[in-house]
Amino acid sequence: MNINLTLFLQMIAFAAFVWFCWRFIWPPIREAMSTRVENIAKGLEAAEQSEQKLAQASDAAARELEVARAESKDILERARARGNQMVEEARARAEEEGERVKQTAQVEVEQEANRAREALRARLAELTILGTERILGDRIDRKTHDRLLDDLVKEL
Numbered sequence: 001m002n003i004n005l006t007l008f009l010q011m012i013a014f015a016a017f018v019w020f021c022w023r024f025i026w027p028p029i030r031e032a033m034s035t036r037v038e039n040i041a042k043g044l045e046a047a048e049q050s051e052q053k054l055a056q057a058s059d060a061a062a063r064e065l066e067v068a069r070a071e072s073k074d075i076l077e078r079a080r081a082r083g084n085q086m087v088e089e090a091r092a093r094a095e096e097e098g099e100r101v102k103q104t105a106q107v108e109v110e111q112e113a114n115r116a117r118e119a120l121r122a123r124l125a126e127l128t129i130l131g132t133e134r135i136l137g138d139r140i141d142r143k144t145h146d147r148l149l150d151d152l153v154k155e156l
Contacts, residue, residue, distance in 0.1 A: 125149040 129145055 121152075122149070125152040128152060 125148070129148060
């Protein structure tokens with residue numbers, strides 16, 4: 001066989017192979033590649049959207065955390081203030097109660113002192129009458145005795 005004919009037949013076979021590949025093999029490969037490119041593009045776009053959503057969610061969570069911290073700080077401050085207020089109110093009530101007890105005790109002491117004075121006056125009057133009887137030597141009747149005691153109490 002001749003080299004030119006072999007070369008010519010090889011060129012025809014190569015052209016048929018290229019045409020066959022171009023016609024039947026290349027379109028499914030191109031379609032698969034374009035589908036793959038679209039899927040990769042969609043995946044990248046979804047990843048970017050997910051990153052954006054993640055960033056937004058992270059920002060929202062940080063804001064919520066700051067709001068929660070501020071609220072908890074405010075609640076703690078109010079609780080401390082209320083606690084201090086309750087302590088002050090209890091202290092004031094205790095002081096008022098102490099003052100009331102002190103005044104009650106003072107009134108009771110004064111009443112007891114008055115009773116003691118009255119008892120001492122009565123006893124002094126009796127002793128005075130008794131001493132007077134001994135000095136005078138005779139008894140004073142009960143009516144005179146009561147009258148003398150009343151006069152003596154009034155003078156004292």
